[in-house]
Amino acid sequence: MQVSAEPEGPASIKRGRESENGRVELWSNLIGVFSARHVIATGEAAGLTLVSRGADPTFAGGTYEPPIQRIVVSNLMRGDVFFDVGANIGFFSLIAARCVGNDGQVYAFEPVPTNAAALVRSARLNGFDTIRVFPEAVAATSGRAELLLARHIGGAALASAATPPDVSGHLEVNVTSLDDALVQRRLRPPNLVKVDVEGAEIDVFRGMKETLRVHRPKIVYEVDDATRDGLDRKAGQIAGLLTSAGYVLTPLPPSYATQDWHVHHVFGEAH
Numbered sequence: 001m002q003v004s005a006e007p008e009g010p011a012s013i014k015r016g017r018e019s020e021n022g023r024v025e026l027w028s029n030l031i032g033v034f035s036a037r038h039v040i041a042t043g044e045a046a047g048l049t050l051v052s053r054g055a056d057p058t059f060a061g062g063t064y065e066p067p068i069q070r071i072v073v074s075n076l077m078r079g080d081v082f083f084d085v086g087a088n089i090g091f092f093s094l095i096a097a098r099c100v101g102n103d104g105q106v107y108a109f110e111p112v113p114t115n116a117a118a119l120v121r122s123a124r125l126n127g128f129d130t131i132r133v134f135p136e137a138v139a140a141t142s143g144r145a146e147l148l149l150a151r152h153i154g155g156a157a158l159a160s161a162a163t164p165p166d167v168s169g170h171l172e173v174n175v176t177s178l179d180d181a182l183v184q185r186r187l188r189p190p191n192l193v194k195v196d197v198e199g200a201e202i203d204v205f206r207g208m209k210e211t212l213r214v215h216r217p218k219i220v221y222e223v224d225d226a227t228r229d230g231l232d233r234k235a236g237q238i239a240g241l242l243t244s245a246g247y248v249l250t251p252l253p254p255s256y257a258t259q260d261w262h263v264h265h266v267f268g269e270a271h
Helices: 010-034 057-061 066-074 091-100 113-125 178-184 201-206 209-215 228-244
Strands: 037-039 049-051 081-085 105-109 131-134 143-150 167-176 192-195 218-225 247-251 262-270
Touching: 049 113, 066 091, 066 192, 066 218, 066 262, 081 091, 091 105, 091 113, 091 131, 113 131, 167 178, 178 209, 192 201, 201 209, 201 218, 201 228, 218 228, 228 247, 228 262
Parallel strands: 081 105, 081 192, 105 131, 192 218
Antiparallel strands: 037 049, 143 167, 218 262, 247 262
């Protein structure tokens, strides 16, 4: 993925991050006033409080993507580290935080400001100090990029990756690769990485080759497309990259009954 990048010194980087974090803090306060809170009814997130932003009701009902829920809880233990790449409003971040406990860590990457703010609010409401939210996109390289917003709460996409069918606007966002994030921010290495970034999945994996090589995390990811041919093309690219890195991939049961949009989830383990 090609993104624009300008060299920055340490002071300007710090100022930029402080400014961006301040915007997320402001959004979080507004979200707390205007968004509904729900206690999740069932599933692996049952009993947790979620700031919904009017999202898909399966979030609050606890029935959102059950195969991914099961992967998260069966592959995280106390003290583990979870990377939620394309975290949306944080449904899986909350489940992971419950799994890893006070000695673990959840790093959530979400470039849509209102989604990131809702996640921050939900983390506070549940007392999860272990969730750290980065209001930025993840791709192959670090820099700046155009994010296309969508009416669907989880449909925003980097312009270089895809155009949402319900595009509603755009904004410029910070972008990081996971390899850069680990080194520059001294993050703890992941045990499990979840990737759901609306067409940019291959670029996320291109930007974490060193993480895959050195730390060998388990991975779970989504591939989706309007057509079966498009889905197969994307899935094949990702499978080629990951299998060459020594990963064994297992397709997961379908999360959605409808065939109006093709969605594929895959779990990967290093061997």
